[in-house]
Amino acid sequence: xxxxxxxxFSDVALIGAGLIGGSWALAIRVAYPQVRIRVFDQNAQHxxxxxxxxxxxxxxETLEDAVREADLVILAVPVGALSPxxxxxxxxxxxxxxxxxxxxxxxxxxxxARVNLGEAYSRFVxxxxxxxxxxxxxxxxxxxxFQGKRTVLTPVKETNHEALSKVSLLWEKCGAxxxxxxxxxxxxxxxxxxxxxxxxxxxxxxxxxxxxxxxxFFSYAAGGFRDFTRIAGSxxxxxxxxxxxxxxxxxxxxxxxxxxxxxxxxxxxxxxxxALLDMFERAQKAxxxxxxRLN
Amino acid sequence: xxxxxxxxFSDVALIGAGLIGGSWALAIRVAYPQVRIRVFDQNAQHxxxxxxxxxxxxxxETLEDAVREADLVILAVPVGALSPxxxxxxxxxxxxxxxxxxxxxxxxxxxxARVNLGEAYSRFVxxxxxxxxxxxxxxxxxxxxFQGKRTVLTPVKETNHEALSKVSLLWEKCGAxxxxxxxxxxxxxxxxxxxxxxxxxxxxxxxxxxxxxxxxFFSYAAGGFRDFTRIAGSxxxxxxxxxxxxxxxxxxxxxxxxxxxxxxxxxxxxxxxxALLDMFERAQKAxxxxxxRLN
Numbered sequence: 001x002x003x004x005x006x007x008x009f010s011d012v013a014l015i016g017a018g019l020i021g022g023s024w025a026l027a028i029r030v031a032y033p034q035v036r037i038r039v040f041d042q043n044a045q046h047x048x049x050x051x052x053x054x055x056x057x058x059x060x061e062t063l064e065d066a067v068r069e070a071d072l073v074i075l076a077v078p079v080g081a082l083s084p085x086x087x088x089x090x091x092x093x094x095x096x097x098x099x100x101x102x103x104x105x106x107x108x109x110x111x112x113a114r115v116n117l118g119e120a121y122s123r124f125v126x127x128x129x130x131x132x133x134x135x136x137x138x139x140x141x142x143x144x145x146f147q148g149k150r151t152v153l154t155p156v157k158e159t160n161h162e163a164l165s166k167v168s169l170l171w172e173k174c175g176a177x178x179x180x181x182x183x184x185x186x187x188x189x190x191x192x193x194x195x196x197x198x199x200x201x202x203x204x205x206x207x208x209x210x211x212x213x214x215x216x217f218f219s220y221a222a223g224g225f226r227d228f229t230r231i232a233g234s235x236x237x238x239x240x241x242x243x244x245x246x247x248x249x250x251x252x253x254x255x256x257x258x259x260x261x262x263x264x265x266x267x268x269x270x271x272x273x274x275a276l277l278d279m280f281e282r283a284q285k286a287x288x289x290x291x292x293r294l295n
Numbered sequence: 296x297x298x299x300x301x302x303x304f305s306d307v308a309l310i311g312a313g314l315i316g317g318s319w320a321l322a323i324r325v326a327y328p329q330v331r332i333r334v335f336d337q338n339a340q341h342x343x344x345x346x347x348x349x350x351x352x353x354x355x356e357t358l359e360d361a362v363r364e365a366d367l368v369i370l371a372v373p374v375g376a377l378s379p380x381x382x383x384x385x386x387x388x389x390x391x392x393x394x395x396x397x398x399x400x401x402x403x404x405x406x407x408a409r410v411n412l413g414e415a416y417s418r419f420v421x422x423x424x425x426x427x428x429x430x431x432x433x434x435x436x437x438x439x440x441f442q443g444k445r446t447v448l449t450p451v452k453e454t455n456h457e458a459l460s461k462v463s464l465l466w467e468k469c470g471a472x473x474x475x476x477x478x479x480x481x482x483x484x485x486x487x488x489x490x491x492x493x494x495x496x497x498x499x500x501x502x503x504x505x506x507x508x509x510x511x512f513f514s515y516a517a518g519g520f521r522d523f524t525r526i527a528g529s530x531x532x533x534x535x536x537x538x539x540x541x542x543x544x545x546x547x548x549x550x551x552x553x554x555x556x557x558x559x560x561x562x563x564x565x566x567x568x569x570a571l572l573d574m575f576e577r578a579q580k581a582x583x584x585x586x587x588r589l590n
Contacts, residue, residue, distance in 0.1 A: 130515065131517070152515075189511065189512055189515050192503060193503070193513070193516040193520050194515075194516075194517065194519055194520065197499060197523040197524075200495060200499065200523070201523060201578075202574060202575050202578040202579070203552065203555045203556055203574075203578075204491070204492060204495065205579075205581050205585075206555065206574050206575075206577050207552055207555040208487060208488070208581070209577055209578060209580075214581070216484065217484055217487050218488070218581070218585045218588075220447075220484050221489075221585065222425050222426070222488075222489065223426075224489055224492055224493060224525075224526045225488050225489065226589075227523070227525040227526060228492040228495070228496060228522070228525075228526060229492075229582050230519075230522045230523075231522060231523060232578045232579060232581075232582040233579055233582045233583055233586065234579065235579075236575035236578075236579050239571075239575050240568050240572040240575055243563060243571055244563075244568055244571070251560065251563055251564060254556065254559070254563070255560075257498065257499065257502055258553070258556060261494075261495075261498055261553060264494060264498055265546065265549055265553075268538060268539075268542045268545060268546055269542070269546060271542060273375075273535050273539055276534075276538055277532060277535040279497060279501050280534050281531045282504055282505075283496075283497040283499075283501035283531075284497070284500075284527060284529065284531050285504075286503070286504035287500045287527040288528055290516065291521075291528065293513075294521075
């Protein structure tokens with residue numbers, strides 16, 4: 001059945017030629033060389049880089065031109081820019097055009113799509129590819145970024161089944177392992193394992209940086225500090241957007257964490273070595289088990 | 296002047312053949328092949344490994360045998376074991392024997408030495424080599440572990456100048472950059488850049504691990520989580536000891552950090568994107584500046 005091998009989409013509009021969008025486009029090219037990819041990015045240098053890297057066949061200066069003939073629109077812009085982008089997109093979409101995103105939070109994005117996409121809302125497939133890369137921009141894009149990694153899709157009851165299965169197939173053909181999760185659970189899980197750690201890492205470095213003798217402190221920081229604070233080097237506007245978009249789940253996680261710190265504080269103040277050891281041992285075991293499962 | 300090249304010590308007793316002690320011994324061998332090194336370790340396997348790795352010339356089953364002829368005793372045992380070790384050491388030390396340690400906290404160690412070492416207290420040189428290694432045991436020891444790294448010495452007013460300069464010279468010949476710091480400042484700095492991050496990392500993993508659906512959460516953890524939690528894989532008893540020994544400074548740091556988290560909580564709850572961005576930007580800049588200075 002040759003149609004099994006035909007691409008789920010033939011004309012892709014990539015909105016935002018950053019690391020994630022650029023990498024997905026490169027992966028699509030490998031899986032389906034016949035698919036046409038048009039990119040729109042507000043940043044002129046990104047447009048040039050996207051063409052130079054082979055991310056897209058053509059780069060446009062307007063959203064309109066990029067999406068005009070698309071049967072798939074990939075929104076790879078910061079989470080905070082999604083809501084106005086949905087609104088601009090609404091009158092430009094064809095009656096069959098599927099829309100998907102790559103944002104790190106999902107409930108807020110889904111709500112923005114519901115309000116702003118009109119009848120195209122049912123053809124919106126909310127997505128979140130999990131990749132640990134810290135770099136950004138089209139020059140950092142790599143076609144194998146999602147190889148063997150998970151991509152989470154969080155459809156809602158209105159989501160068109162055909163749109164969902166086509167986006168799912170596209171991700172699988174790009175090497176990703178597709179998981180379907182409820183959007184609220186998605187946001188809770190990523191608040192705990194990704195958004196909170198970013199907040200905690202920013203807080204540590206931010207607190208130190210405000211001190212008069214910050215340089216002295218930083219000068220003695222070593223390997224443990226380097227690893228713990230690596231994510232404090234992440235893109236500030238991107239993480240502002242994620243924090244705001246997922247603030248409800250993040251506040252819950254922050255409160256649970258603060259309680260745990262309070263427990264630790266009590267144990268420290270009482271010099272309760274047994275309580276500290278118990279906690280450190282459980283954590284070390286869980287961390288080691290997790291790392292072993294990865295390998 | 297050939298005496299400039301003679302070793303500051305000729306007979307070293309290494310108490311504890313772990314990563315740090317073992318690595319220092321290997322570095323001493325390279326700098327001064329003529330120095331005799333005797334090791335005592337309670338762990339029979341460590342004694343065998345220490346000989347096999349060339350860490351020591353001879354391994355003893357008792358502290359007495361190892362220190363009998365030593366002109367330098369290196370205490371490379373966990374911080375929590377230092378106090379009783381000082382006490383046992385006291386009657387065994389020759390009138391010129393210098394004692395030094397490699398513990399991660401200094402004020403508590405100095406106080407234990409003052410109480411337990413008797414008149415040898417003036418020949419105790421408190422030390423802390425900064426190395427980011429996470430492995431442990433003699434098989435992980437490397438002669439270049441301290442190459443280009445800092446070793447902090449925290450002498451007190453009673454510390455004998457000759458003892459200090461000999462230990463300092465030994466560290467320098469082993470490739471370390473020796474820094475002299477006040478013990479209280481040392482403990483404050485390391486509470487902030489090392490001990491607190493360990494506590495925070497243990498707390499994150501420990502909190503997640505207590506959940507009924509912990510496996511689901513861990514299954515979506517990616518690169519940011521891996522880096523942030525790497526230090527939660529550290530040795531639990533070692534970090535219990537460090538936390539207890541440096542609890543005063545650590546509590547201060549924990550409180551300053553909790554205040555910062557509280558600020559973040561307020562900003563999140565108010566959806567105050569400007570406050571979040573300001574904090575993330577300062578932290579990102581400080582982290583990037585720090586990383587650039589390292590390179």
